[in-house]
Amino acid sequence: MNDSLRYILRRVAEFVVSMAALAFVIFSLLYIAPGDPARSLVGTKHVTPELLAQIRAKYGLDDPFFVQFGNWISGALHGDFGESIRAGQPVLDYIAPHAAVTFQLVLLSLVLSVVFGVFFGIVSAKGRGKLRDSAINTVALVGTSAPSFAVGLFFLYVFALKCGWFPIYGIGDGGALDQLWHLALPAIALTFAVSALLVKITRSAMLLETEKDYSVFLRARAIAPLRITMAQLKNASAPVLTSTGLVLANLFGGTVLVESVFSIPGLGNLLASSVTFHDVPVVQFIALMLAFIVCFASAVVDIAVYLIDPTSRQRRRLYREVEATG
Amino acid sequence: MSGALSLSVRGLRVRIGAAEILKGIDFSLDEPICVGVVGESGSGKTMFARSLMGLLPPGAVPSGAYEVGGAPFALDAKERDWRRVRGSEIGLVLQDPFTALDPLTKCGKQILLGAAAKGAVAAEAAVAAELAVASGTARGAEGNTPFRLDEALAEVGLPASVAGRYPFELSGGQRQRVVIAASLATQPRLLIADEATTALDVVTQREILDLLETLRVGRGMPLILITHDIGLIRERTDRVLVLKDGAVVEAGDTREVTTRPQSEYTKLLLEADRRIDDAAGSAAMGSDNAAGGRMPPLQDPVGATAFGRPLLRAEGLSKRFGAITALDDVSIEIHAGECVGVVGESGSGKTTLARCIVGLEQPDAGHIAFHGETPPQIVFQDPYSSLNPAHTVRYALEEALRAPGGGLPTAHAPTDDAAAGGWPALRLSAGQACRPPSAQGDPASTEGTASLRELLRLAELPEELLDRRPAKLSGGQRQRVAIARALATDPDLIVCDESVSALDVFTQNQILATIARLRRERGLAVLFITHDLSVVRALADRIYVMHDARVVEEGPVRQIFEAPGDPYTKILLASMTHGASQEPER
Numbered sequence: 001m002n003d004s005l006r007y008i009l010r011r012v013a014e015f016v017v018s019m020a021a022l023a024f025v026i027f028s029l030l031y032i033a034p035g036d037p038a039r040s041l042v043g044t045k046h047v048t049p050e051l052l053a054q055i056r057a058k059y060g061l062d063d064p065f066f067v068q069f070g071n072w073i074s075g076a077l078h079g080d081f082g083e084s085i086r087a088g089q090p091v092l093d094y095i096a097p098h099a100a101v102t103f104q105l106v107l108l109s110l111v112l113s114v115v116f117g118v119f120f121g122i123v124s125a126k127g128r129g130k131l132r133d134s135a136i137n138t139v140a141l142v143g144t145s146a147p148s149f150a151v152g153l154f155f156l157y158v159f160a161l162k163c164g165w166f167p168i169y170g171i172g173d174g175g176a177l178d179q180l181w182h183l184a185l186p187a188i189a190l191t192f193a194v195s196a197l198l199v200k201i202t203r204s205a206m207l208l209e210t211e212k213d214y215s216v217f218l219r220a221r222a223i224a225p226l227r228i229t230m231a232q233l234k235n236a237s238a239p240v241l242t243s244t245g246l247v248l249a250n251l252f253g254g255t256v257l258v259e260s261v262f263s264i265p266g267l268g269n270l271l272a273s274s275v276t277f278h279d280v281p282v283v284q285f286i287a288l289m290l291a292f293i294v295c296f297a298s299a300v301v302d303i304a305v306y307l308i309d310p311t312s313r314q315r316r317r318l319y320r321e322v323e324a325t326g
Numbered sequence: 327m328s329g330a331l332s333l334s335v336r337g338l339r340v341r342i343g344a345a346e347i348l349k350g351i352d353f354s355l356d357e358p359i360c361v362g363v364v365g366e367s368g369s370g371k372t373m374f375a376r377s378l379m380g381l382l383p384p385g386a387v388p389s390g391a392y393e394v395g396g397a398p399f400a401l402d403a404k405e406r407d408w409r410r411v412r413g414s415e416i417g418l419v420l421q422d423p424f425t426a427l428d429p430l431t432k433c434g435k436q437i438l439l440g441a442a443a444k445g446a447v448a449a450e451a452a453v454a455a456e457l458a459v460a461s462g463t464a465r466g467a468e469g470n471t472p473f474r475l476d477e478a479l480a481e482v483g484l485p486a487s488v489a490g491r492y493p494f495e496l497s498g499g500q501r502q503r504v505v506i507a508a509s510l511a512t513q514p515r516l517l518i519a520d521e522a523t524t525a526l527d528v529v530t531q532r533e534i535l536d537l538l539e540t541l542r543v544g545r546g547m548p549l550i551l552i553t554h555d556i557g558l559i560r561e562r563t564d565r566v567l568v569l570k571d572g573a574v575v576e577a578g579d580t581r582e583v584t585t586r587p588q589s590e591y592t593k594l595l596l597e598a599d600r601r602i603d604d605a606a607g608s609a610a611m612g613s614d615n616a617a618g619g620r621m622p623p624l625q626d627p628v629g630a631t632a633f634g635r636p637l638l639r640a641e642g643l644s645k646r647f648g649a650i651t652a653l654d655d656v657s658i659e660i661h662a663g664e665c666v667g668v669v670g671e672s673g674s675g676k677t678t679l680a681r682c683i684v685g686l687e688q689p690d691a692g693h694i695a696f697h698g699e700t701p702p703q704i705v706f707q708d709p710y711s712s713l714n715p716a717h718t719v720r721y722a723l724e725e726a727l728r729a730p731g732g733g734l735p736t737a738h739a740p741t742d743d744a745a746a747g748g749w750p751a752l753r754l755s756a757g758q759a760c761r762p763p764s765a766q767g768d769p770a771s772t773e774g775t776a777s778l779r780e781l782l783r784l785a786e787l788p789e790e791l792l793d794r795r796p797a798k799l800s801g802g803q804r805q806r807v808a809i810a811r812a813l814a815t816d817p818d819l820i821v822c823d824e825s826v827s828a829l830d831v832f833t834q835n836q837i838l839a840t841i842a843r844l845r846r847e848r849g850l851a852v853l854f855i856t857h858d859l860s861v862v863r864a865l866a867d868r869i870y871v872m873h874d875a876r877v878v879e880e881g882p883v884r885q886i887f888e889a890p891g892d893p894y895t896k897i898l899l900a901s902m903t904h905g906a907s908q909e910p911e912r
Contacts, residue, residue: 128384213425216381217505220420221440221512222413225405231428310430310492 008303015299022291023076027069030280030287039278072284082281086274091285095270099289101171102259102266105183106251109190113247117195118240121202122229128207137203140196148193148254152261155189169263186262194250201243205236238305245301249294330548331395331415331515332356333378338390338401340373340382340572347373347386349573355516358546360539362563362580364556364595366830367801370572371552375520377401379416380408395515413440417514419538421521423501427493433504434475434489440511441473473511482507482537498672499530506537510545517541518550523558527671527857529898535562554830556595560584568592598831635697637662637818637851638683642692645678652678653689654875660819662698665845665852667862667883669898670872676855679872680704680823683853698818702853705812707824709804713796719807720778720792726814727777777814784848785810786840802833809840819851826861838865859898863887871895 038055039047056062060071075082081091124136143151160166166185209215209232218228233240256268267286274282334354340347348370355361365371377388380403388401394411412418420426427436476486482503493501502522509517519538523531539562542549551563559566559580566583568576568591575589587593638660645653652675660666668676681687683694684704696702706712713722782789785806796804805825812820822841826834842865844850854865862869862883869886871879871894879892890896 213420213422214428217418217420217426217508218428218439219405220379220381220412220418221508222409223439227439231431234430235428308430311494 004307007306011299011302011306015295018295019292022295023073023288024069026284026287026291027072028065030284031065031068076288081285084274084279084282086277086279086282091281095267095282095285098265098267098270101183101264102252102255102268104179105187105190105255105259105264105266106248108180108183108187109194109251109254110244110248112187112191113195113198113251114244116191117198117247118202118233120195121199121240122206122233124199124203125206125210126229136199140199143192143194144196146193147257148189149257149261151192152186152189152258155185156261159185171264183264186258186264189261190251190254190258193254194247197243197247197250198240201239202236205239206232209233209235234308237308241301241305245294245298248297252290252293330356330358330546332393333395333416333516333548334393335378335401336391338374338377338388338392340370340377340386340388342383342386347572348377348388349571350390351567351569351572351574353567355548355550358542358548359564360542360549360551360562362559362566363550363552363569364554364559364566365569366554366595366832368571369569371554371569372520373572374569375418375518375550375552378518379412379418380405381412381418413512413514415515417509417512417517419502419505419509419517419519419522422525423498423505424493424525426505427501427508429493431492432489433491433493433496434479437475437478437489437504437508437511438473440508441478478507478511481510481541483533497530498526499533502526502530502534503537506534506541510541514547516548516550518552520552521554522551524553524555528859529671556584556599556831568595595831598835635662636660637664637698638694638696638702638853640679640683640692640694643679643682643689643694644691645675645682645687645689651675651875653682655692656872656875656877657692658683658870658877660851660853662818663845663849663851664868665854665866667854667856667866667869668872669856669859669862669869671857671898674872675875676872677823680821680853680855684821696819700815700817702819702821703812703815703817704821704823705805705808705825707827709801709808709828710796712808713804715796718793718795719787719799722807723778723781723792723810723814726811727781729815781810781813784813784844800833801829802837805829805833805837806840809837809844813844817850819853821853821855823855824857825854827856827858834861841865859887871898 038052038059038061060068063071072082079092083089084091084094087094120136120140124133127133156168160168167182171179171182212235214235215228215232218231252267255266256272258264259266259268260272271283271286274286332355334356336352338348338351338353351374353374363371363374373382373386376382377386378392380401382388390401392399392401394415399411400407427433475489479486479488484500484503484507488496488500488504493504496504505522517538522538523534526534535558538549538551541547551558553559563580565578566576566580567574568583568589570591575591576583576587583592584596587596636659638658640659641657643653643656643658644651654675656675656679658666658668658679668679670676678687681704682689684702686704717725778792779789781787782792787803787806787810791799791803791807796807799807808825809820826837829837838861841852845852852865854862856862866883868882869880870877871886871892873892873894879886879890879895881891886895887899890899
């Protein structure tokens, strides 16, 4: 158990280091990006050099690079991410409602992706070489290669416009069920685009387990097929979990396009318009938040994979085995 | 207990694509005896076992008339129908106890799964017992269930605490006992052991075979013993089936077949096995050259004094892995051209010693002085995993030749070959042997190709294998590729870590002969790590015996075998599976 704790601490330390590096990269990229935020702040008002200088002073835009970076980081650590240039509100308050919508969309898609991806991956592996195997693979391939906005438009046309099963745009009038109903179609479009990865990975991981001796031995004892599948799935969980982390990152990327197709006021839409508007604090915050989520998910996945494997939990005893097998 | 299962199959054939793997085998069994199925690797003996349980690999198509328990059963039945035969009628014990168990599930639960499948415990009871296992009490399901986990474990000679362990926490022998307990949990009326002891050391091998025999007699359960080891057949079985290339070459009463073999192939098998008997029959041995007519004399009759300068001297090596001591003050010396054997059971520290010597592991204490020109090379145990499956033989060897110090000198490559009688000595100076990598250049250059040819010749590999990948090679051929790769840097010392243990007796003999020849011709020193005493007996000049991380005895081969000083060495010698004393007739 001691070793597990050490591993978890090390993985958390890695997480902190990569977050620091990402924060620096995000900040410097926006710093060197073309466009003057001060000018955007002025908006359509008459621009005078005095006004510009005043604004630059207020937002600290003339400070040296590292001072600006330091200010931003220390603010961020205290929960202060500055004010939105466009809205004049604190970034957190401004973003919160958008973020809530996107998180629901991503969470819904993630659950759907994992459930369908793993399920069809298993079905495909169990029916290797059969019709259902190639059918699943073909659909998965179409899902990966078709751009998510095209799939979104197609779904919108067929299921919302023609069939009328789903609303066409927006997030509804506030009721939880209504919102779920509004998010269903975009979530399915997102799922369709990203779950192919999970299908493929689950399929090949399960095939690998099927060929292993323990699977043959389970079959030789007439163990129930479902039990065998569960044992194989547990053994195959490392690659499946790791790719789930990747899927999460892809989902956030996918929201940008899907949200604009379905007119959902989420982070993706906000990010796109904030970039156009040079709303630097908002862009910085969204980028940092996405980086945080992806890094955090990957750390959680790594720790989960580590804990599932009893050999890594008691790493020391493994050396006995190394010696014994050798 | 349910009685012995009657089983018969007539004209059993298995095809994979156009190839016929089994060519019409007749077999029947209806009393609780032990039947052996023997043959070298590739003879179809595993396919035979698997086809009786419907566990053939995908693409294999069986045919023939099969009867289980008196009722006909279709050999090409669906998975669902096979579940009637598997477990409750026929149990299977696989070769490798390291892979046969689910690594992520505690042993107790794995045993209970079979009992639940049989219905001896309800599925819920299995889950309840699983909780008991998790809390370490390992009492099995309470009350109304006839199956008790602690009894199942006791039957195979394991303490109840094993139920709460993961497979990786157990030794090879313990795992094989768990596998047997898991097979028995489904209450089979016949047990098939497919090379069930091959991966184990001799002491454990004997224990597991004894256990299987006890179970067979106690349960009145016939046993089919599948093996490549005819010595084991002779010692343990009542009837035998000799397989070659998917066909039965000889069948009958074991004593009859082993004492008066009718087929040439059986004679060959028995002859190859004599090497092992010779090695075991220590004091009675007259000459080393009695080691089997077809075999080249494996051991050069040179005394330790004939060897030159010390090539490697390791002193006071210690290595710990956490709480486990792998090496404890181990000293070892190897002279130029010498073959030194290190023997011991699994877990005795011999692999760690090998890894320290080739620099794969850093000892915690002690030092290693090496006086050779190029660093020692290693040949691992498992030819199936030590080669990159994606690369051809050519690639693997060229890569080794391009490595710093790689490249055999070809200037003196002989034009006469084995047919002419000798192989000219190829020892070369350091300058010739270690050309700068840049000179190696294009592997397709004539020089590179010549080096490659030379490697093939040394390892006795036919040139047409060059463009194959490991999957298309036999175990012996793969091990030869590994040897060729080790020779690419023209080393003074190669370390063979159980390099022949995974091979059948035939192939073993051939590889050992190659190693002996390389020693003669190139003055190569060999450090041979093995649990198989017959191998060191055949090959080594001196032996170190390791036990619990220490060297307990060291000396010339003859001395160790004829007058072992340490009590542990005596146990090791006594536990060799087929002692000559057990074979008084001829």
